[in-house]
Amino acid sequence: MLENIKTEQFYTEYKPLLFSLAYRMLGSVTDAEDIVQEAFLTLYKSGSDHIQNMKAYLCKIVTNGCLGLLRSTRKQREKYIGTWLPEPLVTTASEETDPMQSYLQKESISTAYLLLLQQLSYVERAVFLLHEVLQYDYKEIADIVGKSSANCRQIFHRAKRSLHVKDDSDLLDHFDQEQTTNLVEQFMQALASADAARIVEFLSTDAVLITDGGGKVKAQLQPLNGHIPISHLTSNFLKKLPGNLTYRLTMVNGLPGIVVYLDGKTLTVLSFKILNGHIVNLYFVINPDKLTHVF
Known part of the structure; x- marks a missing residue:
């Protein structure tokens, strides 16, 4: 005892x-x-x-x-x-x-x-x-x-x-909590509307999108470079999904991020690297094995 x-x-x-x-x-x-x-x-x-x-x-x-x-x-x-x-x-x-x-x-x-x-x-x-x-x-x-x-x-x-x-x-990631949160929240709204023109406004021209599907779901196998290709891919991806998409702003790995749900189930978790008021790296974890603990 x-x-x-x-x-x-x-x-x-x-x-x-x-x-x-x-x-x-x-x-x-x-x-x-x-x-x-x-x-x-x-x-x-x-x-x-x-x-x-x-x-x-x-x-x-x-x-x-x-x-x-x-x-x-x-x-x-x-x-x-x-x-x-x-x-x-x-x-x-x-x-x-x-x-x-x-x-x-x-x-x-x-x-x-x-x-x-x-x-x-x-x-x-x-x-x-x-x-x-x-x-x-x-x-x-x-x-x-x-x-x-x-x-x-x-x-x-x-x-x-x-x-x-x-x-x-x-x-260390030096960032202004309020400004970064506002940026991510506005980006989340652009995602929710699947509006490529709005999405691109938040990305640096040399932005990089990295997705992790682990071979379990469809995902980009290689990093995608450039704000225009990224805005088109993300908006088209969300438009094609069947069912009801909802979004939650939260903290992911110590920084403002987003959890996306499809019909109430966790679809992906987004985290970012932000510099000078623009998103330079986007990280989409889609592998369902890595999302079992996310609600």
Whole structure:
């Protein structure tokens, strides 16, 4: 009974941090939740009296769990049909006061950021996140990933060079909450009317549309470039859909986004990268396997 109470206390304290790490590593909400649950199950079975640093202990379990899952699913990712996008993390205004969401908001979890991390090897991603997001020193990271502290330092700097990051602020999405929300809301209205002329007004001329159908539904297999082609494709796609389309403005990966429903069922989740008042990247997750947790 006492050990169960201790585990619940640790769960409340560390779950937001551990989910944050696992989600950035995996780009999957469901897998991140499973990895975190498994970490606490391991803790419950082993007991906590022998653990000197609980945060490091749990981070090590989660990191190793993520690395193991990534390696085991490598072939699936290599055979993925079309462009892979992370599972959208959808939150509402009422959830923003939740400890999980407030912790996630401290660092960028945007779709663009998560895609940037995909450029790194699994170990590079782990070292980079542990140092950049969780502020671990290299000695602590070395214990977690099983490498020397000097090696971890080299891995981190190599990862940073790979991402072409000069400064920590380069990783964050700087945006005006009210202006961005208004822009996305107006874009949503343009989508709802399937008006290509209105849609194009919100896009930068070199905008890029990326869709993820995973081979489960019809989607663009390659990124689509240019504001005119994107406006025509999106408006025509929505016009051809049978049934009743509805839209909800919400927070997707820490930034204003849109959930689209067809006859009350989640059809797609839209997230964006916005610069200088225009949408430069549009991300449409249509793969139904990645939308099971979105309501």
